[in-house]
Amino acid sequence: MKNTALVLIDLQNDYFNSIQGAKWPLHKTEEAAANALKILNKCRDSDIKIVHVRHEFAMDNPPFFAPNSDGAKIHESLTPKNDEEQVLKNNVNSFKDTNLKEILDSSNIENVIIVGAMSYMCIDAVTRAASDFGYNCYVAHDACTTSNVEFNGVKVDATLAHATIMSALQFAYANVHTTDEILDLI
Template identity: 50%
Template sequence: MPRYALIVIDVQNDYFPGGRWALSGIDAAADNAARLLAAAREDGQLVVHIRHEFPTADAPFFAPGSEGAQIHPKAQNLPGEPVVLKHHINSYRETALNDILKQHDMKDVVICGAMSHMCVDAATRASNDLGYGCTVIHDACASRDLEFDGVKVPAEYAHAAFMAALQFGYAKTLSTDEFLAG
């Protein structure tokens, strides 16, 4: 019986170089997500992929049916692994994610993917609010440069700030190596 569910959030083509919304560090994060996927599969853990599509074709990225909205080959789902299609930032909102976790009697989730400051943050907080024990694999997540009120926030600072906030009250944060050694 699986001990945890690995939730791989939005590792999709548009976030990679050449995509419509490239993230800083996405290749390295996806490489670590691939390592997590391999370990979870080998251990017989539940793997759930989240794939985001905006509801209209004029979306800035992840347009419905586009190549950019497809899961990147580094994190591709295998037959039998659930792929949850979402249209909102929170992976639980109007999806079957919580039902899938309940069907498998999950108590703990391990989260990785993109973007650290949006969908990873939202899924982690929602998972915690729903009673799941949460671990975020920080080096298997990616962000991008942000700006607020004229202040530019480099991607690595945005990522670090969100990981620090999640670690404070919502989740354990571990590197891929730390998690796999555990």
């Protein structure tokens, strides 16, 4: 795929079950990160633009991703290289109050591959926004992760929450594929 960028969203230590002291571990983060790494490595080998997005909460006593904390660091398995773009965000939508769109537009990006966390928050927000901006979106569903959710007394397992969001994104906003299918497209 020409004019493509990989956008890795919030694959930070506080989301990993394997990190002692992680403040917000998600469902199967390690598996999602391993798949994200496969895509990252293929993009590096294919000279595709790479953008790492990292979240820090701009508030007192955040539940996770506290500024300058170990939990807010990108997981070591996905450490950005010097020539890879990095975006710091303080909102759910990676485009809001950041230079993400400028980074993509300055490289004439038409296609974005999206991986990361959380499916029902930041992945959903960035994919919908990217689609609204006119980018062709490709989400690797098995390189994304989320958590259990609850609303109005209804508890939803992480796998169902993830499937619901992926279904909605596939319906109108993105091409939703497996990691292997994304690797074949690259």
